[in-house]
Amino acid sequence: MTQRKSSNKRHNTVGWILNSPYLIYTIIFFLLPLGWALVLSMMDWNLMSPDQTFVGLQNFTDLFKDARVQAAFINSYRYLIPIVLLCFTFGLIIAILVSKLPNKIKGFVAVLFFIPYLTSGVATSVVVKYFFNYNSIFNIFLRETFGLNINWLTDERYAFWVMVGIVAWKMSGYYALFILSGLENIDGDIHEAAALDGSQGLHKLFHITIPMLMPTLTTVLVLATGLAFGIFTEPFLLTGGGPNMSTTTWQLEIYNASFTRFDSGYGAAMAIANAIQIFVTLRIINYFTDKLNKKFGY
């Protein structure tokens, strides 16, 4: 009995030792900053002044009156819906198309679709800026052919969709890899059985393929949701959140509060509010996807 206890203890120690790099990493890079952000969010402090005024929950109550925060809150859902739908749809289309390719070139083509994900957001934004430049070939073509004079990045009606387009273009290929891997894991017998039962084309897609992909699609949905809440580079470089805050995001407002207006306490409060919104939204999405997965037997 004593020997068993001692053996368990030894195993526990080994377990702790083996896990310690990750635990230390989590404590240093996650728990400590989180704790620090919580403390900071209750202060009126710019990180420089020796005066660190404790303001309790005032930063949080101020968030409710801040038009920029309201815009970021609403925009995060405005981004979420089209980005998830577009990434999901294009990811699925790309994956299905690639899965039909001969094995010899399948891997190569899959990598081609993955390239936008690897491209830096800064480089993409610079290219997009030139593409939508007033004197770009594209805009000259629109003006001369259709008489359309569109300020893509300064007109509220278009700027938001430019942002959505960039993110969807960048991420669809990445999510396609998840879906492709899910597709490859569907047993050939299932497709054969479906064919014997007369299930073809769209019927097979909606009644066989997509239900079989549910766990993968759930992962893609959760990842795309996280992505929609974390948009920063594109509006930061292209629109600054404007026009009229139509493209602003939480990350951009946190950045502006902390590093432009040097209101670090308020910026930390924003970051925590943002984290709560992401957590609640993901819980709701998980609730529905769990139900859906259960329905399909997962």
Add this chain to the structure above:
Amino acid sequence: MEKFNRSKWVNLLLVAVTISSTFLGLAGTRQVGAQEEISVDFWTAPQAVQYNLWTERANAFNETNTEIDGKVIRVNVQQMPETPSSEAGIQNAIATGTAPAVSENVNRGFASILAASDVVYDISQEDWFKEVVEARQMEEALENWAIDGAHYVLPVYVNPMVWQWNVKGLEALGLDAAPETVAEFQAAMVAFGENKDALAEVGVTHSFYRPSLSRPDQYWDRWFDFQMIYNAISQAKPILEDNQLVMDKQDAIDSLNVIGMFGNSVQLGELASVWIEDNPSVLVTINAPWEITLYEEYGKVYGEDFVYGPALVREEGDTPYNYADSKGLSFYKTSNISEEQHLGAVEFVKWVFNAENSAQSDLEWLEATAMLPVRGDINENELFNDVLEQYPALAALADWVPYSIPGLATDKDPDIWTAFTEVATAPYLNEMTNVEPGNAPDATPYIEAAIEAMKQAAEVE
């Protein structure tokens, strides 16, 4: 055995602590050979040209082996971080105890934030500072730099922000000189609407290029457009004084009306580069003095391709006050900087700008950056003649230096201009882009809203 292991760990920890303390202790003072050294960190702006210039100066200073209490000063030059911004880089350095003893690239607004945080030295009463002010004849310019009667910055350069006109565009409108008064400007805008064909022949399709009018995150552009216009129209009336927003409402309305006069001819689409095009597509922009060398590279001639026009005044004969894009040096007062390091930094700056060296240092600055040093004798001192002859655009700007007013002395400067953009210029754009040039929509409701928003942002009455 367990006891032995524990004491072994404690010993190891002690050794580690001792070694790190030794390194930390030596961060400020080092013993090299027989002579002790004081290591002074100097941060330059992120641009390579400034880094190279200050490195050369630091090397030359280090060769003088200047000492404090028998210790030799060694200046180490580093570029300040550019991202997320140079100001945020300084904020981060102060927060993490890695601030330099002295840095350049500090404007009046940021100096106010630093001063309010008590992390920079007030140098106004220092004898060396008075000597530098005298050597550079900058008494007049310095008046505009005071923050609550104190000085936290030694100004290095000044760019008077004014209008930059397209000469071919002006000629197409039948004008042989840039407008100087609001009335002349309005007439030019009306003419712009009536002469679109003539303007198109010289490539001009829009009157004014300013996409940032709708971008609150680019609040600093309000210094260069709105504040520049306001300073001239109001004849340098203050905007903020003694914790009160004192911006003159009528002058502010008239200033925003000037922007409104561009009407639907304003260019809000992004352009890659305006002034280096063969035929620039706009009539006027706010000037960008830091691009003067670029224009020269592209063969653009001042007076033939572009010309600077003064900030618009209400009446002929009024002073064309403008906005001073001006930055300088600040000395940091943080726990990681010892008294010796601070004094070392002062010795270095004194050496660069003392009576003997200041003119040569400013000439080197002018040659390297093509930005005007803050000197009262820039147009009179023969030393600068060659450079000003090489860059006539700079010589033209130098005339407006005495009327250049730096930014607001408040730590809420970013908040004020962010709020102003959100409630004034951005929504006003929607209305002005529906009218013909020369017919500005009434800016009154936008300025009224802006005054309230600015008060709230600045937390003042």
